[in-house]
Amino acid sequence: MRLQITTDIFDYWNALRGEQDAPLKSQIEPGAIPHLLSSLFILETEADRQIRFRLAGTKICDLFGHDLRGERFSALWANGQNEDIEKTAKGVMDHAIPTLFNATGYSTAGHHAAFEIIMMPLRSPEGGCDRLLGAIAPAVAASWLEIVPLELLALDRSRLLHDKFGRAAQVEPRRPVEVAAEKHATFGQAVLRVMSHFLHGATAR
Numbered sequence: 001m002r003l004q005i006t007t008d009i010f011d012y013w014n015a016l017r018g019e020q021d022a023p024l025k026s027q028i029e030p031g032a033i034p035h036l037l038s039s040l041f042i043l044e045t046e047a048d049r050q051i052r053f054r055l056a057g058t059k060i061c062d063l064f065g066h067d068l069r070g071e072r073f074s075a076l077w078a079n080g081q082n083e084d085i086e087k088t089a090k091g092v093m094d095h096a097i098p099t100l101f102n103a104t105g106y107s108t109a110g111h112h113a114a115f116e117i118i119m120m121p122l123r124s125p126e127g128g129c130d131r132l133l134g135a136i137a138p139a140v141a142a143s144w145l146e147i148v149p150l151e152l153l154a155l156d157r158s159r160l161l162h163d164k165f166g167r168a169a170q171v172e173p174r175r176p177v178e179v180a181a182e183k184h185a186t187f188g189q190a191v192l193r194v195m196s197h198f199l200h201g202a203t204a205r
Contacts, residue, residue, distance in 0.1 A: 001100060005039050005137040006118045010098065010161070012036075013120045013133060021096035022121040025131050036135065043073050043089060043119070043132040050074075051089045051132075060136050063105070065149030078154040088158065089119060093129040096121045102157040105138075105150040114139035115153065118161075 001007045012033055016023035030037055038057040046052050056068040064076065073089055074082040092099050101117040117136050121129035138145060 001116065001118070003116045003137045003139065005036060005135050006100070006116050009033070009036050009040065009133070009135045010118060010120065013098070020123070022123045022129050025122040025124065028122070028133065039135050039137055041068070041134050041136065042122075043134065045090075045093070045130060051086060054131065063136070063145060063150050076150075076153050078152050081155050085155070089132060092119050092121050092132055096129050098161040100159045100161055101155060103153045103155050105153050107144065107148045108151045109144075109148050111142070111144045111148055113142050113145060114156075117153075 001010060013023060016027045033040075038059040040055075040057045041053055041060055042055040043051050044054045051073050053068040053071050053073060061067050068076075072086075074086040077085045088099060091097075098118065098120040101115075101119075103115045103117055104112050105115050106112050115136055115138055117134065119132045119134040122131040122133050124130045
């Protein structure tokens with residue numbers, strides 16, 4: 001993570017969860033992170049099994065020129081990446097492992113800008129992870145972003161933030177281990193490879 005927004009929200013999420021894989025969704029207190037709210041979103045799985053925006057901050061809605069509430073998260077992404085993005089979001093919930101995206105946003109006028117996007121799981125009272133807390137932040141300030149809406153995002157790189165496996169490998173727990181996932185591998189395959197790497201590494205020690 002290179003941007004202050006994504007670093008701050010990850011540190012907040014990480015502090016809330018303690019020794020759990022993810023914090024309860026009821027633990028999120030907007031009053032504790034007022035400077036981040038406009039860049040945050042919450043996703044949830046609807047009855048149709050599609051992952052949609054439950055909430056989206058004003059800066060995120062302004063980026064795309066409309067209110068995103070109820071819209072599919074995968075609809076923001078370039079054709080051909082929609083299915084992978086949907087699987088990744090579901091994987092973050094199923095495996096309770098936060099993920100960081102580097103993406104390029106493109107406007108209808110031909111502008112483009114780099115973005116950092118983080119997704120972190122939230123637990124329900126029943127114990128499963130059924131929502132995602134996330135943030136979208138531009139890598140650099142660009143005046144056109146306040147005027148011309150984005151048409152789509154294109155994924156450049158995705159990374160799994162393996163704090164819990166980092167503990168097993170005796171890595172500083174407050175800073176996650178970032179492991180790049182191949183673009184053409186499924187999220188589940190990437191998770192299995194990373195789990196095997198860390199668990200076998202810890203056993204070897």
